Amino acid sequence: MSWNKRIAIIVKLFFSIIVIVFFYWAITNNMLSHITNEATEFLALLKQHITIIFISGGLAVLIAVPLGILVTRPMFKKVDWLIVNMANLGQTIPSLAVLALAMGILGIGIKAAIVALFIYSLLPILQNTIAGLESVNKQTIDAAEGMGLTSLQILWKIELPHAAYSIMAGIRTALVINVGTAALAYLIGGGGLGVWIFTGIQMFDHTYLISGAVPVTVLAIAMDYLLKGVQMMVDPKGLRLARKIQHMEE
């Protein structure tokens, strides 16, 4: 085995050990005990957390994807760049600021949290939908037009399959960010697992901290893996191969 590979394995091992040691430490010190001791509350908070994520995320998908399709149609060519730039700008605004603004306008509660997360999720999905649709090879579309496909057929049969990978990447980014932002929802009275984390911070109670933070972390990483799987699945096989070959040639 080459030295390079050995170093890589050592690094991997090192980080795995850190994770194992952490869990060993957390468990032997009863840091995760609230999850079992207060299972009902835990499940309620978890449910709330997931509800916030999926309602806001689902609404965002329903709005952002059609909007992305719309603005990439020829008649909207002129506003296209404006939308892209606004989405870029919007994403520089910190998530906490968006939550705070939502509270300032809508007051306290789970609704304000959902609205904030919804708006924050719109941006990456919109951005990736537009990017995905615009990356479709113009010659492919030309060829399809030449064969007599209608615009709608081109959208369904060519553009959307081509853009699926990118659209899914946007959804993935949005939902993973949502897991974290939902953990801040507590601050504006939105509940979720953030309740335990912030309680832990305020009371300097490590058990609350770990019992809240670890599930949120696991949720985020699981969400990422799950959606990565979906992302691979929606990517047509031919395109996947093309991407791979292009990658190798680079």
Next chain:
Amino acid sequence: MESLLNFINQNAEQIIQYTIEHIELVSIAIIISILIGVPLGVYLTTNQALAETILHLASIIMTIPSIALFGIMIPLLSIIDQGIGFLPALIALILYSQLPIIRNTYTAINNVDPKIRDAAKGIGMTTFQRLIRVEIPNGMPLIMAGIRTATVLNIGIATIAAFIGSGGIGVLINQGISRSNHTMVLAGAIVVSILAIVADLILKFVQVKFTPKGINN
């Protein structure tokens, strides 16, 4: 709206103070991140196996919500009595900066036209000369883009870090929430948003400045 302007007016000094704290925290974190991330990114171009591992790890770290990372770090750092305050915030910011900086540096160096690299070798440049004279200058736009992404990200996370006592603009939001002072919360949100947008614009400008003249992107 009026009360908001009033609030900002009356507390201008305090707000500026928080903003400076915020900028300090983020700047220190970014400088350290560059010192770690750029050399690491460069090194990774010579070790494909490690590159995959490190980039994967960095992307997992990026996935962890910042408030959850603080939640995990507080008990750990309490062991050395640094559970809250500047240190956990700094560590978190550095961790989150790694993915954009390492990945962009790695990609930037790897993307240098193989023919240009070949010419540099053929001319008799040493590996180090090649790096300094050809690869890094040509990869500069992408490396700077990574630093920009990391900075904007850090400004947001530093806001959250106020809840674990790191200071900065997040304090306004934190106090506003605990005092149910909506104006204060709004003021904090707006100031930090402006800071993020301005930082993004400035770094975009710097990115253009740092791009060697001959490279058109």
Next chain:
Amino acid sequence: MIQFKQVSKVYNDEVQALRGINLHVKEGEMAILIGPSGCGKTTLLRLVNQLETMTSGEIILHKENIKQIDKIKVRRQIGYVIQSNGLFPNMTIEKNVMIVPDLLGWDREKQKKRFHYLMELIGMNPDEYRRRYPHELSGGQQQRIGVARALAADPPIMLMDEPFGALDPIIRLRLQEEFLQIQREVRKTVLFVSHDMDEAVKMGDKIVLMRNGEMMQADTPAKILLHPKNHFVEEFVGEDRILKSLKLYTLRDLVKEVNLCSITDINDKPSINLDASLHHVFSMLLHQGYQQLAVVEQDKLLGMVDISVIEQFIRLEQQKLL
């Protein structure tokens, strides 16, 4: 100057790119490597500046085995020009051209002088281009800069890998002419890869024909054209090889070997200078339908040339080269 001894190269334990190459390129000689794509020309070139390491065999530069010399040092004594110029986009033209002298630590004044000299040599105004960037130049200009960069530290050896291959035909011809001119002045030992037989005939002191990593024939252009060693060479140089060989000779060469026809009534016949290539003479004879052309030197009529005279000369050359 450059000597290859039984040089072989295998890539990744599977692709045999070169098999037992033996070749000697003398000082000041321009050797053209030519052959079908994938025959190993680039590989042979890159073994010299050690961008690739050979699997077996030896390469001797200046009586020194390249394995014994430091890689970086070898490379700085070798000019390297590639098809896509490989100029550094982040550097100005001056920085690009002066990169090797800079690496060698030349002082500013010396660099300036050299830059001036080189730019004049390649026919570009030094002050106009000094501060420009590669992407602001045309393909032909970039390639000239590539040549200047390779010549910068006055290396005794030049490696050129299809240096003019990406240019359009007219520019390519011009750069070939220019480089021949430069070569007459600087007299480098040149290994030049080409895939164009006309280019090889025009530029080469020696043509090295390769196929599948093996050397088929290494000879002067005349020998390659008039006496192809085997069927492959014959096919590669083309059926018009005799015609091509006419480019190698001028009327001056001809009059040394054979007698011109006696002078007849020249009033209706065009005259032609002694320095005209036989290719040119031949094509005039065919093209304009004259039986004969009047050969002149400084207004002095030497005799008449017709197709049979050219034929006679080529026969003679062919025999001489046997």
